[in-house]
Each structure stands twice: as structure tokens, then as C-alpha cells.
Amino acid sequence: MHNFSPYDENDLVAALRAGDESAFTQIVERYHANMVRIASLYVGDVQIAQEVTQETWVVVLHSLNRFEGRSSLKTWLFTILTNRAKTRAVRENRYVPLEDSGELDDEPSVAAARFRPESELEWADHWKSNAKPQTWGINPEAHVIAGEVNSVIASAIAALPTHQREVIRLHDIENFSTDEICNILQITPTNQRVLLHRARSRVRHALELYFQRSP
Amino acid sequence: MILTCKELVELVTHYLEGALDVETRARFDAHLAECKGCTAYLEQMHKTILLTKRLREDDLAQPARDELLNVFRNWRA
Numbered sequence: 001m002h003n004f005s006p007y008d009e010n011d012l013v014a015a016l017r018a019g020d021e022s023a024f025t026q027i028v029e030r031y032h033a034n035m036v037r038i039a040s041l042y043v044g045d046v047q048i049a050q051e052v053t054q055e056t057w058v059v060v061l062h063s064l065n066r067f068e069g070r071s072s073l074k075t076w077l078f079t080i081l082t083n084r085a086k087t088r089a090v091r092e093n094r095y096v097p098l099e100d101s102g103e104l105d106d107e108p109s110v111a112a113a114r115f116r117p118e119s120e121l122e123w124a125d126h127w128k129s130n131a132k133p134q135t136w137g138i139n140p141e142a143h144v145i146a147g148e149v150n151s152v153i154a155s156a157i158a159a160l161p162t163h164q165r166e167v168i169r170l171h172d173i174e175n176f177s178t179d180e181i182c183n184i185l186q187i188t189p190t191n192q193r194v195l196l197h198r199a200r201s202r203v204r205h206a207l208e209l210y211f212q213r214s215p
Numbered sequence: 216m217i218l219t220c221k222e223l224v225e226l227v228t229h230y231l232e233g234a235l236d237v238e239t240r241a242r243f244d245a246h247l248a249e250c251k252g253c254t255a256y257l258e259q260m261h262k263t264i265l266l267t268k269r270l271r272e273d274d275l276a277q278p279a280r281d282e283l284l285n286v287f288r289n290w291r292a
Binding site: 168 | 219221222224225227228229232234250251252253255256258259260262263264265267268269270280283284286287288290291
């Protein structure tokens with residue numbers, strides 16, 4: 001079985017057109033779970049999201065001969081998905097634009113109580129001496145990371161509001177580019193960065209609590 | 216105008232993604248040079264990102280895969 005890297009997309013498209021089942025399995029494994037989650041953001045229901053994703057695969061296969069490679073296969077795939085998901089959400093009256101979701105409302109990255117009050121004049125809004133962040137004694141690039149640390153991060157991500165959760169997954173776990181994420185989620189680069197920042201800030205907070213307990 | 220710690224923590228993602236304008240970036244760097252708390256905070260955010268990047272997705276559930284293979288076989292037929 002040939003393993004297609006994300007970079008030999010022309011080979012992958014050719015293999016799909018030729019009816020190569022392992023090529024199809026690979027692309028499904030690479031994207032299907034992401035597609036279902038992204039469709040859920042639009043339709044707000046996992047069952048409907050699975051239907052939309054399944055329909056998308058059918059459309060993709062039947063349109064393969066018209067795919068001209070002007071965008072990447074990935075972008076093309078996700079564009080079909082988001083268009084279908086959005087149409088379905090609007091039809092079922094379930095579409096909630098990001099602007100109405102509350103996820104862009106003001107929210108401090110760090111609890112205000114950790115900073116000095118206005119009464120301290122030139123020191124106002126600087127760290128209180130007993131609330132300063134501490135260096136973590138972990139080196140993510142060298143250490144074998146304890147499974148516990150992964151669970152802390154996974155739970156923190158699971159607890160995020162939906163758009164923040166999807167942005168951090170796509171950006172930091174799945175390595176999608178900012179452009180790709182903006183296209184897929186139909187959001188502006190500014191909002192993408194706001195969501196990413198909030199998501200990372202919350203994960204950082206969870207890790208800080210964990211490292212304080214088990215340094 | 217000096218950047219406060221409270222302001223700095225809101226700009227960390229912009230800073231790490233290279234999205235700050237030159238003037239704000241200079242204020243950010245000037246603040247870091249004198250603030251251990253914010254230096255540790257930036258390092259925590261950097262480590263958070265590296266640790267998050269090490270997570271991997273769960274494999275696709277088997278039923279979905281079988282169903283999609285049928286879709287593929289029908290299309291090919």
C-alpha cells in the first residue's frame with residue numbers, strides 16, 4: 001500500500017480517479033473526523049454533521065473529474081463541506097454566526113486579581129508579587145511527556161467554547177494554516193487570532209494549575 | 216507609553232505569530248527585558264503551544280470507515 005504524504009497531492013488525486021481504495025481510505029482517515037466536527041459548528045448537531053460529511057464525500061467523488069487543482073485538494077474538500085453545512089444550518093434555522101456566539105466578548109487571559117490595583121499608581125496592572133508566573137520545569141522538546149500532562153491539555157480543550165476549540169485543534173494540533181482556518185470557518189484573520197489566543201490562554205491556565213500541584 | 220503586564224498577556228499570541236506592528240513589538244520586547252513575571256508567562260505560553268502540538272487525533276471509528284468504503288465502491292462501480 002502506498003502512503004501518500006500531504007505533499008504528493010497530484011498522485012493522490014490520480015489514484016482516487018483510478019478508483020484506488022487505499023487512497024480513499026487515507027484521505028478519509030486524514031480529514032473525516034475534522035470534517036464532522038467542523039460541520040457540527042455550523043449545524044450544532046453531531047448526527048446532522050455526520051450526514052453532511054457523508055454527503056460531502058459523495059459530492060467530492062462525483063466532482064473529482066472537475067477538480068482542476070487551482071486550490072489544494074484539502075481546501076476544495078473543506079469548501080464543499082462548509083458550504084453544504086452552512087446551507088443545511090440555515091435551512092434548519094440552526095446557524096449561529098460567530099459574532100452572535102458570545103465567544104468574542106471581552107474575556108481576560110489572566111484573572112484580574114493577579115495584577116496590582118489602580119491605587120498602586122505606576123505599578124498598577126503589573127503582577128502582584130505573590131501571583132507572578134513561575135518557570136515550568138518541563139522541556140516539551142526533550143522530555144517524554146507524562147500521559148497526565150496530555151490529559152490536562154485534552155480536558156482543557158474539551159471544555160472550550162466550540163469555535164475556540166476548533167481553532168486550537170486545527171491550528172496547533174492539525175497544523176492547518178491561518179488562511180485555511182479562515183476559509184474553513186469563514187472568519188477573519190483577526191477573529192481567528194482572538195479565538196486562538198483565548199483557547200491557548202485557557203489551556204495555559206489549566207497547565208499552570210497542574211504544575212503548581214505536581215511540579 | 217509603557218506596556219503593563221495586564222496588557223502584555225493579551226498580546227502574546229499576536230507576538231508569537233509575528234502579527235504585532237513594529238512599535239508595539241518594541242514596547243513588548245522592552246517590557247520583557249525588565250519583567251521576570253512576563254518572561255515566565257511568555258515561556259509558559261510557548262510551552263503550552265509545544266505541548267498541545269504533541270497531542271494526536273483519535274483514529275476514525277470503524278463504522279464510519281465501513282460506511283464510507285461502501286460509498287466509494289458504489290461510486291467506482
